[in-house]
Amino acid sequence: MKTRILIVFVVAALVIAFAYTASTPAAPNKVNASAGPTAAPQPSTATTTAAEPHPEIREAIAALRRAKEHMEHAAHDFGGHKVEAIRATDVAIHQLEDCLKFDRD
Secondary structure (H helix, E strand, C coil): HHCCCCCCHHHHHHHHHHHHHHHHCCCCCCCCCCCCCCCCCCCCCCCCCCCCCCHHHHHHHHHHHHHHHHHHHCCCCCCCHHHHHHHEEEEEEEHHHHHHHCCCC
């Protein structure tokens, strides 16, 4: 029963995190307004890098990996939930990696 509660909590936390990042608009790129224009904007070329696809998902994967590492090196067992939390974190990381694989256009 405790493991189910933990899994539900982890999944709910991920859903809330993704819902928040999806609903929050990105900040616009601001150029220093006081400097004034110094050069004409360059046309888009193949050498410019495109925006990274799904940076929030990549950040979530990194955060989950850090949390997993913290749990693995922790001195205590988190009230008996350590092993199941690590397992649930592995599942969440795997699911997010699968999301990125299927997004390739």
